Amino acid sequence: MIKLMRVALVLLFILIVGCKEKTKEKEIIEEKKKPNIVLLFIDDYGWSDIGYRNPVFNTPNLNKLKEDGLDFSRAYVPTPTCSPSRLSILTGIEAIRLGMPRHIAIDPKDPDAEYNLWPTDPVQRPSRNYLPLEEVTYAERLKEYGYYNYFVGKWHLGHKGRYPVNQGFDAEFGTTDHGHPKSYYFPFFKEGDPNGFMKNYKEGDYLTDVLTDGAVDFIKEYDKDNPFMLSFWYYSVHGPSIGRKDLLKKYQDAGLEGKYAHHAAMVEAMDESVGRIRKALKEKGIEDNTVILAISDQGGAYTNAPLSGGKKGGNTLGEGGARVPFIAYYPGVTNANTVCETPIQTIDVYPTLVEIASGEKCKDTQINGVSLMPLLKGDTINKRNLYFFRSYEDQYAAIISGDWKLIKYHSGKFQLFNVAKDISEKVNLIGKGLTIEEKLKLDLSAWEKEAVPEY
Secondary structure, eight states: OHHHHHHHHHHHHHHHHHHHHHHHHHHHHHHHHSOEEEEEEETTOOTTOSTTTOTTSOOHHHHHHHHHSEEETTEEOSSOSHHHHHHHHHHSSOGGGGTOSSOOOOBTTBTTOSEEOOTTOTTOOOEESSOOTTSOOHHHHHHHTTOEEEEEEOOOSOSTTSSGGGTTOSEEESOOSOSSOSOSBTTOOSSOOTTOGGGGOOTTOBHHHHHHHHHHHHHHHOOOSSOEEEEEEOOTTSSSOOOOHHHHHHHHHTTOOHHHHHHHHHHHHHHHHHHHHHHHHHHHTOGGGEEEEEEESSOOSSOOTTSOOOSSSSOTTSHHHHEEOEEEEOTTTSOTTEEEOSOEEGGGHHHHHHHHHHSSOOOOSSOOOOOOHHHHTTOOOOOOEEEEEOOSSSEEEEEEETTEEEEEETTSOEEEEETTTOTTOOOOOTTSOOHHHHHHHHHHHHHHHHHSOOO
16 A cells, blocks of 8 residues: 555656646747847838839838738827937837937037037927936846847947947947948948947948848847847938949939939838848748838938928928838738728837737836737727927927827917828818817827926
8 A cells, every 4th residue: 555655656746747847848838939029120211212102212122021011001200300219119208208309419528418409499408318227128128028139230329338238138230329320331430439340341331231231140140049139220211321332323224313312222222131131030930930010210301292291391290200111010910911090109119019028918107108919910009199299490299199180389380280181281270160179289288298307
């Protein structure tokens, strides 16, 4: 009897150990099933600068990404300008709440200066020169879920000591102090190369291709068990508009003139980069387990027709300045060649990434964005207002509620548009007795009091 009990105990022990090992093995398998993530954040890439909206541009790879995935046709940036747009996508927070309504302007004589002033800003509002290190980034959050974070390209959220590796990224490539290059051909930048990036390149090298090499090499050589997130933040297609020579001639021969021909060539070089990254994922055998997001940081510097406004000209909160391309491809989740017309903002990327990485709803309380997972699955999200704020000129704030948009100026002027019916914002409906006018004015005023810091 005692022998039988001993045998039974041994068998029970083996069973328990076996179950634990299987549970551990299952956890490892589930961990490996977490999707890799690639975020392609393109600079100054206009909503209309894409082949499926404008035949001037040759973008077969972005066209294919759209055919494979979901196109957010009404995606917006809360503060459409370089540094604040980066802050918002990285933290999920409206940039003005952290005191950054403009791009950073590092003073070489005082690089640690916390704020800058813009000479033509009518209200002389201070703007931060770096993202505070204590702010939580999506890289820091994804690290908690086992992700390895690799950063490529333009940072523009602070100088050395405030770089990606100081904000949750495990490694960085091509990061400098610059918001844009001197030239897209080597030597790329005037100065400010603390990582020694430029020493590896030579005359004739093109910056977009060099950065893409770094991103592709990372994918090819990645050998960790962890899932990865690759954040490729392009310098392109930000000026100076210098197209790759082989592509430039094609657009000049097609009749495009001046810098616009260069711009079209830069767009195609960037699109080639997207294709190379997708090819690397396929050759690695991970394309079916990799989420790809392609987004712009603000509207284009050239024509954004049929949208009004753009990066320059005092109407950056017009659709052409604040509305950007945003394509999402999540294998097994997004439906192919679909379009979502729900207004969203880039602050929504942070909680979406957290939900993708964790498999659970994002519980962060410091953010302003909402997860886009329901929309990626073809469902809906709750209706909400979207708010905008920047500080360069008279035009400075806006609100979107469904089809309606109100723009506010320091001088007291307002504009009201139904952007669903009037995509070009030609018919200003202020003073027409519409109930929505007063509601949006009140909502925007209340948001300003709550969100905009006092100095």
